[in-house]
Amino acid sequence: MTLLDTRQAAGPVPRPGVTPRRGRGGGPAGYFFVAGYTVLLLAFGVFPTGYALYLSVTNDRGQFTGLNQFVKVAQDYRFAPAFTHIVVYLAMWLVLLVVLTVVTAVALRGRMRPGLSALLRFLYYIPGALAGGASVLVWLFMLDPDVSPASWLVEALGFHTFAAVLAPGNLPVIFVLIAFWTGASGWVVVMYGALNNIPDEVLEAARVDGAGPWQTAWHIQIPMIRQWIAYMTILAFAGGTQLFVEPQLLQTASLGRVDPTWSPNQLAYVFAFQQGDFNGAAAISVFLLALGLICAGLLVSRTNMFTMDEK
Secondary structure (H helix, E strand, C coil), X not given: CCHHHHHHCXXXXXXXXXXXXXXXXXXXXXXXXXXXXXXXXXXXXXXXXHXXXXXXXXXXXXXXXXXXXXXXXXXXXXXXXHHHHHHHHHHHHHHHHHHHHHHHHHHHHCCCCHHHHHHHHXXXXXXXXXXXXXXXXXXXXXXXXXXXXXXXXXXXXXXCCHHHHCCHHHHHHHHHHHHHHHHHHHHHHHHHHHHHCCCHHHHHHHHHCCCCHHHHHHHHHHHHCHHHHHHHHHHHHHHHHCCCHHHHHHHHHCCCCCCCCCCHHHHHHHHHHCCCCHHHHHHHHHHHHHHHHHHHHHHHHHHCCCCCCCC
């Protein structure tokens, strides 16, 4: 049996004595359990999205203006830099998130002792318990050479003042560090759980066939959790496009050293609450919505995320 045969055979393995079911009939209990979420989804998801779409194609008097709002915000001198910043940030954030969380989960799921694996998963999860605002404040102290407990490391990297740390070219890296520190830990736990769903018989067959730990990970484990990786990427992408708290707090704490329209969400905030242009802010939000839907659609189609395995 070759490694390729093992990978092809890595399908769902029914448990002994359990007859696979092709489907289950619905009932009133199911509708009851989803009713609460459906109400919240409509109230805080569907309705605001529809209202934003309405605002983006009208003016402040409610008159239909077509694509004029989109053209107006796209021609704003702050629009292109804000979206460029977020694209650079997303490219760094998603690569780091996918690579390190999957590698860490595979290592924890490997031949590590269960007790040590559980301890490390707990330690990884601790930073995720901090809210975004609190994590920014922690990193403000960590990155300031005057007060940081790791000032020797910051200065060794060539940053002797806080202003040097907050140079425009460094901001994507800073925001990626904050996002990874607070957001990656939970995904390590999710990827670990996904790896636990792989039948032990499949992994044992790969070992019998002579596959080492990393060969097993690359050819068996990672392909079998590709839908979970796609799910993580979609949610991380959606969260990344909405970056607001981190640059906004950093801008305030640094006394204006960070551009107040660094991210598209910040630009939308300025349009809405400083310029009183809610229609323009809605147009920016629709741009972000379209970007997220397009990228999510590509990931779903490429990974067959919603394809059900035949039992």
